[in-house]
Amino acid sequence: MSRARLILIISLVVFFFGSVFGDSFKSSVFAYNYDILMTIGVNIILAVSLNLVNGYTGQFSLGHAGFMAVGAYASATWSNNLDPILVNALGGPANLIAVNLAFFISMLVGGVLAAVTGLLVGIPSFRLKGDYLAIVTLGFGEIIRTAILNTDFLGASRGLSVAGAYTNIFWTFGLTAICVYVVLSLVHSTYGRGFLTVRDDEVAAEAMGINTTKYKVIAFVVASFFAGIAGALYAHFKQFVTPEGFNFFRSVDIVVMVILGGMGSTVGVVLAAVSLTILPEILRALSHADLLPPAYNGLLENRLILYSLLLIVLMLTRPQGLLGELNTRRQRLNRRHGGL
């Protein structure tokens, strides 16, 4: 068995037991920390999948929240309407396997629908490059948001309540592990090196027999699928979704994670997703901790300003991102059938 598959299976087992012991925190005094933990998982999935498009393939998508919205609403609508029937058919709401199987199906619906949307958006837009692609994907994200805002059975601006609180540690981090596995094993193969050539030089890639359009579409569809999955997890955790939760700023947040982590470095992007989720919370805690003399309290209370300032400083000191430049040693490790 390859090393990568082994690591994936071990981490799935670990997250399974983590879920058995850890999910009780959901309704305890640690509910706040549990909330942050789930948000971290969802953000890692979003950032790592977007990194396949923006980092490895070198395209610029600004509509990731749009795909997340498709996944969230599709899976929420599916669960709300079909779960009572499905769960009863599988063994009743008391049966954990039935409930989780129903959730799995619901997530798949969200992911697949997001992937299909990604395909529909991707095929025509990949004639465009750089800034133009960014504008098209941005426009797409806004279309999705506005469409939901005006669709009554999706709750329009009132938002949509989601019946099942299915998201737990196992699903969130199990899928995070799968997402990281998928992106890494795609990229670390002779086939997957093609994504990097599209980023480096499209003309040369075509001359080497690489169908650049196909690669871009594959990257886009895989990324949309996982954005949809992340949306489904989010919907079944918060149990309430509104169109405003998937606006342009959500997309920008994910892009920031990718850029900060270093385009084309999955480890860096995971680190960035974790730290950018935790950082605002730490700043929040600091602002309540009376660390500074009362006169300076305002400084920490404006944590969003501090957060932005940190981003600026980081970009000035490390423009390539946290782990931007792949060093030679890493590349050498990558050589043996992709290092995985």
Next chain:
Amino acid sequence: MMESLLKLDKCTIRFGGLTAVSNFDLDVGNRDLVGLIGPNGAGKTTIFNIITGVYEPTEGTLSLNGECLNGLRPYAITAKGIARTFQNIRLFPSLTVFDNVRVAFNLHLQHGPIHALTRGRKFIEEEHAIEERTIELLRIFNLDSQCDMMCKNLPYGDQRRLEIVRALATKPKLLLLDEPAAGMNPTEKANLMKLIEFIQEKFDISVLLVEHDMRVVMGICKQIYVLDHGVTIAMGLPEEIRKHPKVIEAYLGEEPVHNG
């Protein structure tokens, strides 16, 4: 008459009102070494771009082994067996020397994205085979010791050779070299000439060479086409070309008229 591999039949290409190349015929046989020369702006690179699918000819046909290639995208033309290098080196800067060559095996890959995910035995075996073939190719060109270097850190001459290795990894029937001697000193040029002849014999392929440098082309090509202002002004063996009045005129200007 040698069996023809690549054939351009009355190819014309117009950009708006400008006719860049008109009625161009080209015949490259199996195991042939053909040169295409001409002064700046003669249309050499345009012809290269027609053959590699960057442009589609306005009129005329492009065929390989009798199969028409008109309108195919560049990657599809490479798949048919035409590989190229670029006038201004275009390696993949974020990949190592090894990976630059490895990606070129992509074309003949048995596995796809799904196999990369499942990582079964077949996938790993194929990756091993590709790894071995990559190293083998690099060894032929003495680049195997630099295998893990980033390609942008290679010296200029090695970058040019690496580009040729990468093109060869696609298993071409015809190799197109776009000004491979550009920016080289006389020693490097002499080595390049040996290298091209070596490649032609070792890999048993045809080579089409676009080159500025007369000495390089005259030295190794069996057949030479001379282009000026998009029109073929001469074709033939190197000795014939050397003496051809139109070629001399195009390169050196008109012969002055002496009135005794």
